[in-house]
C-alpha cells in the first residue's frame with residue numbers, strides 16, 4: 001500500500017512539474033495583462049455628474065512592443081459589458097511593469113438610476129496581443145446611480 005501511495009505521489013508531482021513548466025514556458029513566450037486596480041472617486045453619483053475613474057494595467061509576463069486599448073464599461077451586471085463608457089490607450093509594457101490612467105468622466109445616460117451599477121475595466125479590449133491568460137483581463141467595482 002505504501003509503495004502504491006509513493007507511486008501516486010510521484011506521478012502527481014511529475015504532472016504538476018510538467019504543468020508548471022508549460023505555464024512558465026508560455027509566460028516567457030506570451031504576455032499576460034491584468035487589471036491590477038480599478039477605482040472611482042464616488043460610491044454614488046447621478047447621471048450627468050462628474051467622477052474620477054482610474055485603472056492600473058500590469059503585464060506579468062513577456063514584454064510587449066504594441067500599445068493596447070483599455071475600455072471602461074458601465075453595466076447593471078458585474079460580468080456583462082452593457083454600455084461602453086470610455087476607452088484609453090495603454091502603452092506597451094515590459095514584463096512586470098504597469099501603466100496607470102485616470103480621468104474625469106461624466107456618468108453616462110446609459111447608466112441605470114436607482115440601482116447598483118458596475119464599472120468594468122477590460123485590458124486589451126480589442127485583442128491586439130495574444131496572452132497566456134485571456135480570462136483575467138477584467139475587474140469591476142460597484143457604483144450606485146442616484147435616482
Ligand SMILES: [Ca+2]
Pocket residue numbers: 032033034131133134135136137
Ligand atoms: Ca491576461
Ligand SMILES: [Ca+2]
Pocket residue numbers: 124127128129130131134
Ligand atoms: Ca489579449
